[in-house]
Amino acid sequence: MPELPEAEVVRRGLARWFAGRSISHATVLDPRSLRRHDGGAPAFTAELTGRRVLAAVRRGKFLWFPLAPENGDIPRRALVAHLGMSGQLLMQSSHLAEPKHLKVRLLLGEGAASPEPDPADLPDELRFVDQRIFGGMHIADLVPTADGGPGGDGAPLPLLPAPASHIARDVLDPLWTAGGFHGALTRLPSGRGRTTGIKRVILDQGVVSGVGNIYADEALWEARLHYDKPAAGLRRPQSEALLEALIEVMQRALDEGGTSFDALYVNVNGESGYFARSLQAYGREGQPCRRCQRAMVREPFMGRSSYRCPHCQRRPRLQSSHSKKV
The missing domain is CATH 1.10.8.50 (Helicase, Ruva Protein; domain 3)
Structure with missing residues (x-):
């Protein structure tokens, strides 16, 4: 099962390629990967379509992506991803063949946080692949951190997803003494x-x-x-x-x-x-x-x-x- 370093390697990649971009469309190929999301695939797709991803954040092995609010205020909701034992978050171009065990596909627009010199070279899909289906994705409310510090590595906001509110800070968190x-x-x-x-x-x-x-x-x-x-x-x-x-x-x-x-x-x-x-x-x-x-x-x-x-x-x-x- 991926541990902190593996999750952080993935977060850094997503901070480069995923953060700052809008989600044009979401396609759910296997609803079992959304078992934690209220409302299932229709609600998941409807809420993500047209939303912009603000950052890629991690606490421990838990990854989330705050969604830009419609009123320009602080984010209230986040896309949450848990890799489980075999989950993979792959940035790929839509013209490439779909990987085996593809569960969720997010079609992305422009606006990457760290774009390449040629925007045409940006991968335009985030693909969630999971062979054993222990991982998954869902959208959750963001809640204040108990200690008022940043929720995790990747964003300064003192917010984290409600399902992760019980998770302690990890050993690389600078707030540990x-x-x-x-x-x-x-x-x-x-x-x-x-x-x-x-x-x-x-x-x-x-x-x-x-x-x-x-x-x-x-x-x-x-x-x-x-x-x-x-x-x-x-x-x-x-x-x-x-x-x-x-x-x-x-x-x-x-x-x-x-x-x-x-x-x-x-x-x-x-x-x-x-x-x-x-x-x-x-x-x-x-x-x-x-x-x-x-x-x-x-x-x-x-x-x-x-x-x-x-x-x-x-x-x-x-x-x-x-x-x-x-």
Whole structure:
């Protein structure tokens, strides 16, 4: 599933090619991709037709595109896209053959935020492709952010879609501080046990967004933390090391265009990322740790896998309930 770097690579492409343009027409080829939109395909098409896209914004893995209001006031609605496990947002020319698993097609007018020298070279369609149909598109109300800060990366407005109002800021958000991050990890919401492991916490999009299984393993390896170390027991230097590791891992992945293990994740031009070649932990079972040369191990975790070095990331003495089960 795409994580923060993959979503940010897509956002940057859409900020260049999609933001600032008008939507001439919307065509829905598979209504299942609009299951979150009230009114279905007719309402979706009617609301988008003739609207101008103001920006491409992201919080965590959540992407949205504020729509210019008719009265020139601040935007009240936004087109929302979630990539799910296999969703792709492709900027393509209408004369190109339609890709397999095409679900929604938006025909675009002129007015790109960063046009090429020749406007005729601009791709004139945004195509939402989704093989497994876990992702989708819908239009949602924009609501104020709880802290008054920008809703996400890509626009300064303190607004975000209502369905994303529960999503925390991601680790690349400049509003995070070391103290704020430490507090978010160690002062868990009521109902969360003090033995909840750190990986389970950083995967919680309500605590910190954008982190998935791959980058969690990478950052925990960088910070030398076992995935099951209780988050509530982290010392300040440990949480600061983890924040630095998350930021570093995400930035490295962005520099290489994201992580790709198959053809399902691509950027808006249909190209895959290369960060998989630089992974330090994820998928390296049996291979030597790049620090101590011990063999990396893979262990079951929440129906998936965790990869770690048994020497650099030693199991905590006080095991969480998850550890005891596995």
